[in-house]
Amino acid sequence: xxxRRMRMMAVPTALVLVVAACGGDDAADDDGADGEAAAPEAxxxxxxxxxxxxxxxxxxxxxxxxxxxxxxxxxxxxxxDFYPSNEELFARxxxxxxxxxxIVPSDYMVDIMIQESLLMALDFDAIPNAxxxxxxxxxxxxxxxxxxxxxxxxxxxxxxxxxxxxxEVEASWALMFDEATATAxxxxxxxxxxxxxxxxxxxxxxxxxxxxxxxxxLQEAADVISSARPxxxxxxxxxxxxxxxxxETAVAHGYSGNFLDNFGGDENYAYLIPEEGATIWTDNLAxxxxxxxxxxxxxxxxxxxDAENGAQLTNWTFYASPNAAAEEFILPExxxxxxxxxxHEMMANLFFLEDTGxxxxxxxxxxxxxxx
Numbered sequence: 001x002x003x004r005r006m007r008m009m010a011v012p013t014a015l016v017l018v019v020a021a022c023g024g025d026d027a028a029d030d031d032g033a034d035g036e037a038a039a040p041e042a043x044x045x046x047x048x049x050x051x052x053x054x055x056x057x058x059x060x061x062x063x064x065x066x067x068x069x070x071x072x073x074x075x076x077x078x079x080x081d082f083y084p085s086n087e088e089l090f091a092r093x094x095x096x097x098x099x100x101x102x103i104v105p106s107d108y109m110v111d112i113m114i115q116e117s118l119l120m121a122l123d124f125d126a127i128p129n130a131x132x133x134x135x136x137x138x139x140x141x142x143x144x145x146x147x148x149x150x151x152x153x154x155x156x157x158x159x160x161x162x163x164x165x166x167x168e169v170e171a172s173w174a175l176m177f178d179e180a181t182a183t184a185x186x187x188x189x190x191x192x193x194x195x196x197x198x199x200x201x202x203x204x205x206x207x208x209x210x211x212x213x214x215x216x217x218l219q220e221a222a223d224v225i226s227s228a229r230p231x232x233x234x235x236x237x238x239x240x241x242x243x244x245x246x247x248e249t250a251v252a253h254g255y256s257g258n259f260l261d262n263f264g265g266d267e268n269y270a271y272l273i274p275e276e277g278a279t280i281w282t283d284n285l286a287x288x289x290x291x292x293x294x295x296x297x298x299x300x301x302x303x304x305x306d307a308e309n310g311a312q313l314t315n316w317t318f319y320a321s322p323n324a325a326a327e328e329f330i331l332p333e334x335x336x337x338x339x340x341x342x343x344h345e346m347m348a349n350l351f352f353l354e355d356t357g358x359x360x361x362x363x364x365x366x367x368x369x370x371x372x
Contacts, residue, residue, distance in 0.1 A: 108353045132325035133146075150285050201279075315330060
């Protein structure tokens with residue numbers, strides 16, 4: 001696959017009305033042309049439900065009150081299950097045996113799952129609130145025109161620090177990977193248990209493209225992670241904030257919103273976006289091709305894309321919203337925070353993780369070897 005490297009968050013804009021045309025009858029007419037799944041054959045009405053919903057999501061990434069409100073409004077039950085990485089999501093879905101309706105894959109994983117025919121083309125006639133999506137998110141490189149997904153939340157992957165231990169420090173991956181810097185900052189670090197994210201962190205530190213497929217560069221990144229093992233307390237994708245706040249680590253690799261939510265305004269903690277470069281990501285709502293409740297799935301997506309519901313989600317997660325209509329309802333301390341909504345200068349040094357084709361296996365294998 002041709003490698004694409006994105007220098008900025010903004011992607012080519014498109015009218016939301018064009019996005020809406022990607023679902024429905026036109027999408028159904030294209031069934032089988034590229035081995036991709038079609039939209040639901042009979043289509044779904046706005047607000048239609050056809051069974052309970054099984055929702056597969058990242059942990060601590062959905063306001064329980066929104067789930068309760070959806071269940072009450074549509075008289076359905078939502079069952080939630082959680083995963084720590086895109087790779088585990090993909091492995092479980094591809095293996096079968098676990099029935100889910102709506103999932104929340106990140107940008108590059110959407111691309112992969114489309115190629116593997118795991119995602120249903122969306123019927124936008126049943127998702128009128130798609131009109132609320134901000135222009136910058138209506139035609140992303142991983143799903144041009146939003147045929148198979150809609151944006152859910154976006155943010156960055158960086159470093160959380162306990163300033164009472166580290167003191168004032170530069171925003172650099174040296175806090176993770178340089179022995180002298182890591183030791184001076186407390187010598188207790190956690191890294192994400194995620195092949196693409198943690199390999200990307202090492203690649204940024206080395207000055208390489210986070211989407212490289214060069215085997216020598218990937219081996220270099222794995223060696224950097226391996227050499228950091230003496231001061232790495234844990235590889236974790238769901239406990240990094242707890243370890244930091246509990247004093248078990250002084251420096252932690254993780255996601256912007258989770259840190260900022262858990263810090264609760266405590267000035268002893270800070271979230272840093274490293275100067276060498278960092279990952280920007282968009283998580284998305286998508287429907288699996290083997291869903292048992294396609295109409296409930298579409299109604300759930302439309303519910304989340306409602307302006308006030310979208311704001312409630314961001315006010316709970318502390319991640320940025322791709323929902324333009326939600327912005328007026330988002331708390332000022334969130335929408336005015338540059339760690340959540342970075343300025344243009346910072347955006348220029350942020351990169352999406354892309355599908356690297358066959359190299360995805362190499363990322364995973366080298367990361368597994370490095371952390372063990």
